[in-house]
Amino acid sequence: MKKKDIINYINVFLFLLPALALFVGILIAPIIKSLYYSFFNWNGMGEMTWKGLGNYTELFTSDAIGFLKALRNAIILAALSVFIQLPVSLGLALVLGRGIRGEKPFLSIYFMPVLISTVVIGQLWLKIYNPDYGLLNSALRGLGLDNLTHIWLGEKGTALMAVFVPTLWQFVGYHMLLMYAGVKGVSPDIREAAKIDGANESQVNRYIVIPSIKPILKVSVIFAVTGSLKSFDLIYVLTNGGPLHATEVPSTVMIEMLFKRNRYGMGSAIAVMMIILCFAFALLITRAFKEKD
């Protein structure tokens, strides 16, 4: 009996080994190491000097690093994502999900931007925003609205929104797809019954469909918020945080600390803050959805 148990545990261990090695070796252990680095002043090569919580206090007080501003930008993005992007996704999912003609082609088209590499999308939007030859300014000039043209990515006033628009646009289709799957999961019988009772389309959506896809809405909100907190690719391609740090987000500040200023302790502190924020928001959102029940 005992021997069998031991063999069983050896087997369990062997089956878990590849996954554990990858997961612990490349994700968990490095994150613990990041936490450790974050208490030091370190240029990545030489001596590490203990700094305690110094990096964290500097992070929240130093204007030179601008972490609070980056965080503010990320939270604006998260809010736009939850209050503009997700409602658009939900609207599309509700319409397509009730089975209209052309449902599948529309679905496939709306999902397409998700598949395109963010670098490609970024390069495309660079061209759209190009001040001299870009589509946007050309269109405005063509309409005689010359005074509305901007150096979209180069002016402090417009850069942030110019970066956010493609970010939000790209993933509308992703959230739509998740919600659509949920809407399709609502039994047609219940729909039919509600209609016989005299409910119209929007009442069916409000009282039957939306409540029943709540778990998916929760997942979408969590993905939208944590995704905004860790957003990087598009911003890196479009502005890399500029002009004058107007479009900085936590991950661009982190990369700058690490690889431009060689401040590995500070970079690690930002990494740790991003983890804490992502978990905190995920928990908050889960709790908010529970209370509503």
Place this chain on the structure above:
Amino acid sequence: MAKNESNNRSVEKMSVKKVLMYVILVLWALVNLFPVYWMFTFSFKSNEEIFGKNLIGLPWEWRWHNYTSAWNTGNMPRYFINSVIVSVSAIALVIIASMMATYAITRLKWVGAKQMNAFFMLGLTIPIHASIVPVFITLRDLGILNSHASLIFPYAAFSLSMGILICTGFMVEIPKELDEAARIDGCGVWKTFGVVILPLMKPALATISIYSFLQCWNELMFANVFISKSEYKTLPVGIQALSGQYTTEWGPIGAALVIATFPMLIVYVFMSGKIQESFVVGAVKG
């Protein structure tokens, strides 16, 4: 009579609503299709056309040499092959590791299986970027920055949690009686896993592959930080580099973007259902 009239009116109202709905749907479809159309057309144009004479029409003159110069100037074939090598290896790792782990978690009897699953699911929320410093330092100290391996292992690790989540969804559907029958026939756990379970997990294979492929194919931050030598660059980093060289000539950049994008879009046209499914499975079951 009166009733009939109101019926007619509501039918009219319905159809106005319906038309409006379709107008919105078509407009949104255009918003999604237009950038791709525009990319495709300007990849064949000369600067002259792109910069004013022919902004959004089809190219007057189809300049195929935009493609040859994009393909020859940078290192596009190399970037393409690197992306394939890195993605395929990472996917293979994810599949092996997540199949095995899921088997241990859902089929073997041991204390702590649930906690182990929860532990792996942490990976769904943790921002992968947060591990970049220590991973970078480890790779640097081992002297393996600028290698395929420096991307393969991190990419595999990042897709692992989703891989296990997807596998679990498929594996709990396989009846336990099959395991018992195999055991009665004298199969050990390894043989049961290899002969009974794995062949039934084929649908999961496709789902995991598609999901991880897109993650790997498009990843930018790690590829950008870990790779500085042109011979190991993947497509996203390569395109960034290429567009730096071609700041004034748009046609070849467009061609490079098309080369990086169209294989994916063509696959999507043929398997859109399967691809969409692979994005839904993980999120909905989680």
